Amino acid sequence: MHPVLDIWEHAAVTDGRELVLPDGCRDLIIVEEPGGVRDAFVSELHAVPHLARIAAGSRLTGFRLRPGSVVDETRLLARLRQRSNDPDRVGDLLEEHAGCAADVGEALTGIESGAATGPQAVATRLGVSLRSLQRLFRDNSLPAPGFWLQLARARRAALMLGREPDVSLADAAAVAGYADQAHMTRAFRRFFGATPARLIRDPARLDLVLQPGLATPATGEQISTR
Secondary structure, X not given: OOOEEEEEEEEOOOOEEEEEOOOOOOEEEEEEOOOOOEEEEEOOOOOOOEEEEEOOOOEEEEEEEOOOOEEOHHHHHHHHOOOOOOHHHHHHHHHHHEEOOHHXXXXXXXXXXXXXXXXXHHHHHHOOOHHHHHHHHHHOOOOOHHHHHXXXXXXXXHHXXXXXXXXXXXXXXXXXXXXXXXXXXXXXXXXXXXXXXXXHOOHHHHHHHOOOEOOEOOOOOOEOOO
């Protein structure tokens, strides 16, 4: 499976900070600054909301990697400096220098679908012990399975609230697998910096949550902001 989940673009009109919410993905970001200066970097895997500083006039092109992807950053960025930012060529380089281990991918598939509701269920699905599962994620320099389970649950709930305006917060919490609405509210504050009620009243923030990532499939349409 190709490591690129989605491609996005963003143009900064003024100096400022852009909100980045946890989505389970890392991005290769190519930055073109005024005057033709060009740079690239691989973003962190954010666990909490983050404000990224962007200079006026900068144009960003992002290649969002599938959840669980591990990147050979040194070689990727070195090769990238020798080639243009043509999406096909960048995609080829990412295919060479980024990817997700098969066992990690299988574990995340169960987590994204909601079929696995806890770390032990993920381990059972893979046919390994819980300790082996934890070691698998650690050896791939990834957060523990619990992080992925909690983020996927929050994003599934947000997706439901964003696409089904008539659903109640209590029903969304129950369908997403929360013990009650209060647990969902705490998760939303942690990952999205807003309560569920506030999130659905904030279209810009909700749009960030609904972008492709863990438990939210790509639509095939290029998005305009990270």
